[in-house]
Amino acid sequence: MATVSFQQATRVYPGGDKPAVDKLELEIGDGEFMVLVGPSGCGKSTSLRMLAGLEEVNEGKIFIGDRDVTDLPPKDRDIAMVFQNYALYPHMTVADNMGFALKMAGIPKAERDTRVMEAAKLLGLEEFLARKPKALSGGQRQRVAMGRAIVRQPQVFLMDEPLSNLDAKLRVSTRTQISALVTRLGVTTVYVTHDQIEAMTMGDRVAVMKDGLLQQVDSPLALYDHPANLFVAGFIGSPAMNLIEGKIVEGGVRVGDFVMPVAREILAKAAGEDSLVLGVRPENLVVAEQGLAIDVDLVEELGADGYVYGTMAGLDTAEKLKAQQIVARISTRTPPQRGTSVKLNVADPKLMHVFSKATQQRLND
Amino acid sequence: MPRFLSSRPDSRLIPLPWELPLSQWPEDHLVALPRGISRHVVRFIKVGNAVYAAKEVLEHLALHEYRLLTELHRAGTPSVEPLAVITGRLGSEDQPLDPVLVTRHLEFSLPYRSLFAQGVRSETVGRLLDALVLLLARLHLVGFLWGDVSLSNVLFRRDAGEFAAYLVDAETGEMHPRLTDGQREHDLAIATTNLFGEFCDLEAGKLLDDSLDPQRLVDSILARYRELWAELTGAEEFSDTEMFRIEKRVRRLNALGFDVAELAIDTSPDGSRLRIQPKVVDAGHHSRRLLRLTGLDVEENQARRLLNDLDTFRARSNQASVDEAVVAHRWVTESFAPVVAAVPDDLRGKREGAQIFHEVLDYRWYASQREQREVPLLEATAGYIRDVLTTLPDEAIAPEAVHLDGRQLANPYDPSAGFVDDSDEPMPVDPWEDIEESEPEPGPAYLDIDALRARSKPSPQ
Ligand SMILES: Nc1ncnc2c1ncn2[C@@H]1O[C@H](COP(=O)(O)OP(=O)(O)OP(=O)(O)O)[C@@H](O)[C@H]1O
Ligand SMILES: Nc1ncnc2c1ncn2[C@@H]1O[C@H](COP(=O)(O)OP(=O)(O)O)[C@@H](O)[C@H]1O
Ligand SMILES: [Mg+2]
Ligand SMILES: [Mg+2]
Numbered sequence: 001m002a003t004v005s006f007q008q009a010t011r012v013y014p015g016g017d018k019p020a021v022d023k024l025e026l027e028i029g030d031g032e033f034m035v036l037v038g039p040s041g042c043g044k045s046t047s048l049r050m051l052a053g054l055e056e057v058n059e060g061k062i063f064i065g066d067r068d069v070t071d072l073p074p075k076d077r078d079i080a081m082v083f084q085n086y087a088l089y090p091h092m093t094v095a096d097n098m099g100f101a102l103k104m105a106g107i108p109k110a111e112r113d114t115r116v117m118e119a120a121k122l123l124g125l126e127e128f129l130a131r132k133p134k135a136l137s138g139g140q141r142q143r144v145a146m147g148r149a150i151v152r153q154p155q156v157f158l159m160d161e162p163l164s165n166l167d168a169k170l171r172v173s174t175r176t177q178i179s180a181l182v183t184r185l186g187v188t189t190v191y192v193t194h195d196q197i198e199a200m201t202m203g204d205r206v207a208v209m210k211d212g213l214l215q216q217v218d219s220p221l222a223l224y225d226h227p228a229n230l231f232v233a234g235f236i237g238s239p240a241m242n243l244i245e246g247k248i249v250e251g252g253v254r255v256g257d258f259v260m261p262v263a264r265e266i267l268a269k270a271a272g273e274d275s276l277v278l279g280v281r282p283e284n285l286v287v288a289e290q291g292l293a294i295d296v297d298l299v300e301e302l303g304a305d306g307y308v309y310g311t312m313a314g315l316d317t318a319e320k321l322k323a324q325q326i327v328a329r330i331s332t333r334t335p336p337q338r339g340t341s342v343k344l345n346v347a348d349p350k351l352m353h354v355f356s357k358a359t360q361q362r363l364n365d
Numbered sequence: 366m367p368r369f370l371s372s373r374p375d376s377r378l379i380p381l382p383w384e385l386p387l388s389q390w391p392e393d394h395l396v397a398l399p400r401g402i403s404r405h406v407v408r409f410i411k412v413g414n415a416v417y418a419a420k421e422v423l424e425h426l427a428l429h430e431y432r433l434l435t436e437l438h439r440a441g442t443p444s445v446e447p448l449a450v451i452t453g454r455l456g457s458e459d460q461p462l463d464p465v466l467v468t469r470h471l472e473f474s475l476p477y478r479s480l481f482a483q484g485v486r487s488e489t490v491g492r493l494l495d496a497l498v499l500l501l502a503r504l505h506l507v508g509f510l511w512g513d514v515s516l517s518n519v520l521f522r523r524d525a526g527e528f529a530a531y532l533v534d535a536e537t538g539e540m541h542p543r544l545t546d547g548q549r550e551h552d553l554a555i556a557t558t559n560l561f562g563e564f565c566d567l568e569a570g571k572l573l574d575d576s577l578d579p580q581r582l583v584d585s586i587l588a589r590y591r592e593l594w595a596e597l598t599g600a601e602e603f604s605d606t607e608m609f610r611i612e613k614r615v616r617r618l619n620a621l622g623f624d625v626a627e628l629a630i631d632t633s634p635d636g637s638r639l640r641i642q643p644k645v646v647d648a649g650h651h652s653r654r655l656l657r658l659t660g661l662d663v664e665e666n667q668a669r670r671l672l673n674d675l676d677t678f679r680a681r682s683n684q685a686s687v688d689e690a691v692v693a694h695r696w697v698t699e700s701f702a703p704v705v706a707a708v709p710d711d712l713r714g715k716r717e718g719a720q721i722f723h724e725v726l727d728y729r730w731y732a733s734q735r736e737q738r739e740v741p742l743l744e745a746t747a748g749y750i751r752d753v754l755t756t757l758p759d760e761a762i763a764p765e766a767v768h769l770d771g772r773q774l775a776n777p778y779d780p781s782a783g784f785v786d787d788s789d790e791p792m793p794v795d796p797w798e799d800i801e802e803s804e805p806e807p808g809p810a811y812l813d814i815d816a817l818r819a820r821s822k823p824s825p826q
Contacts, residue, residue, distance in 0.1 A: 013541075013545065015542060055545060074554075083555055104557070135783070197811075
């Protein structure tokens with residue numbers, strides 16, 4: 001088992017004008033499940049390959065445990081890169097399908113058998129070991145694939161979008177299984193995905209990246225409740241946080257003809273700016289007497305709760321098309337009707353976020 | 366209403382039963398052809414006289430693969446040709462179905478399983494690996510990181526005495542301006558793992574010659590790749606007395622089938638040392654030349670063979686001073702075309718024209734040796750058709766896929782479904798499956814923040 005640490009690790013691709021990974025500073029605890037998330041091209045896979053020893057580190061260092069691995073070749077790093085390979089070989093038994101990479105690594109048969117058996121127990125696959133994979137279900141195939149990784153018993157697992165080609169249902173069940181397994185095994189894991197829901201449901205901590213820069217690293221809830229900047233605020237959560245721009249006025253921020261109260265200390269931090277961005281999660285909006293007037297465009301009911309999608313009231317059709325969407329989570333007992341107009345206010349002002357437009361940073365604390 | 370995305374629309378695709386999952390398509394739309402194993406549902410479909418491959422796959426992957434295949438095709442890298450992506454499919458109960466990626470079935474292509482099923486000598490395995498390594502190097506040269514290199518994701522075609530490899534599965538690929546060494550190493554690591562698994566599988570199915578060892582085979586892939594890559598891209602240094610080495614390097618690259626479009630030559634300040642490095646190389650040295658001269662579009666080694674024959678033709682007919690293109694035209698009408706035309710219609714599915722010509726040349730060489738006389742081309746052709754061609758299996762579209770690996774497939778359209786004689790014992794009880802079954806279908810993709818809060822300690826406000 002081991003910790004992993006990126007210390008100002010930087011990668012510039014030959015011919016690239018800016019770093020694909022820029023001074024990455026990230027400490028991953030022993031046994032921690034760390035997810036790297038961000039839009040395509042933000043540098044996730046590059047970071048993973050740097051850790052694997054497959055991409056040159058132009059500046060900075062990388063440690064696994066207390067070993068500086070920056071210049072070590074991949075084979076000396078005791079890591080297992082898990083790729084999307086879960087082709088099952090029809091002539092081989094499930095046991096051989098799980099253990100063949102160990103054979104390639106020259107591990108003796110007795111040891112291979114023990115490791116495959118241990119993995120099979122963890123995965124509920126003992127009964128299947130002697131069978132051919134022919135009749136296995138999608139879920140069982142996924143478990144054999146996980147077995148392939150587990151038997152390697154590395155210090156660190158590296159996983160790059162292992163679920164991206166699964167259908168929605170299998171993806172949901174497999175992500176639960178992977179995080180449960182990795183937690184049980186206690187192996188440090190770095191997991192890459194572009195899907196923030198996957199990141200939030202799997203990670204002990206989540207590192208959000210954009211344009212090669214680490215934006216924030218924290219527990220899923222901390223990211224959700226205290227996003228450091230506008231990017232993280234908009235990226236994490238779905239439906240996304242409402243980010244509403246307004247002019248600074250006495251006592252708050254004016255949006256349309258409504259003034260959202262904002263504490264004086266927060267406004268004071270925005271000296272020199274004339275407008276700010278308010279961030280309100282859909283579940284922190286309620287229908288109220290006073291508030292932002294919204295034209296309801298769509299109501300989506302999902303059991304006891306639902307979502308209202310709308311735009312600022314009083315816009316003409318052309319403006320409406322360009323206008324920002326506002327989303328509120330509402331109780332479906334008395335849902336507003338499509339085509340009507342409602343007033344939405346913040347349920348708990350303490351949970352409203354205020355961002356500087358100039359620095360993009362959150363100003364609340 | 367399904368939506369067709371295509372740059373070369375084929376209207377015959379429109380009336381197909383897109384409202385049915387591919388696995389339920391009626392047999393009259395399908396052809397059972399040999400193919401590799403796959404995770405997705407893949408079927409070969411008949412559309413008029415054309416055969417297409419259809420793969421049911423998630424939307425983002427279908428579009429990604431369509432675009433990448435288009436790009437690879439444009440770059441002239443051997444890969445299957447993308448035709449369309451059909452999105453917005455609704456089932457008979459209006460349930461959404463995954464999109465389908467349609468590619469043109471690569472004629473005369475041989476998936477490795479059907480090659481091995483016929484029994485493969487160890488030299489042949491070496492040739493297959495050479496073809497795979499060449500394909501990988503060509504992909505890397507254009508900046509393509511494959512991410513899923515495997516025998517299943519390659520199609521082989523006969524290429525004179527060698528093989529040519531084509532990419533079929535680009536789903537995991539990425540295109541970059543230039544790959545780094547690490548990215549290429551990543552592909553190689555994937556290739557060795559996948560190929561080791563595939564060779565072990567052939568071994569378990571008793572389809573791998575006893576003299577072949579999976580470990581040695583994958584080691585040889587690495588060695589072959591590194592050697593080829595060094596030749597294609599490596600720098601060479603020598604003194605100014607060895608200028609001939611420039612010419613030599615270019616010839617070696619030509620022999621490998623590459624043209625050198627840009628060669629960097631640097632000299633030391635005093636001019637006594639030189640450093641050369643190929644910057645841009647293009648595959649297809651022989652095939653491009655043959656295409657230019659004759660209009661024949663064939664594989665690289667076939668082209669090499671045909672060009673040799675063209676040279677012999679020219680020398681023999683004393684036309685050394687005649688314009689090359691004129692001679693080439695005469696060679697096509699007097700040598701190549703008559704051989705191909707002599708093949709009866711019902712045997713045309715066995716080999717492609719240029720391959721037949723190559724095999725006829727081989728046949729003639731042996732016949733001439735045996736009979737101690739120069740056997741005329743058309744006589745050799747007749748002998749080849751009689752003695753060789755008639756005994757060969759159909760390879761254009763070979764419906765013997767049903768008996769792949771000498772065993773009967775459980776589903777003739779899907780090798781991934783295993784074989785009829787695999788054990789049909791009842792499956793063991795699997796409690797994990799019950800849990801999975803009982804989980805509801807996921808709804809729209811929302812982050813369930815309440816569940817997340819319930820799981821964790823409340824975050825400090
Ligand atoms: N255009 C084509 N011409 C000939 N054969 C094809 C074509 N397209 C696909 N095939 C065959 O179908 C098989 C499966 O296709 P493909 O590899 O795209 O499926 P897949 O489900 O994505 O595979 P994987 O499990 O590797 O991701 C291939 O191995 C190949 O034999
Ligand atoms: N070989 C390369 N040459 C130049 N740029 C590259 C190369 N490989 C990746 N990049 C660029 O580096 C950035 C980060 O890529 P990557 O790590 O793959 O991102 P992610 O995994 O987050 O999608 C992207 O802008 C990508 O285009
Ligand atoms: Mg494939
Ligand atoms: Mg695939």
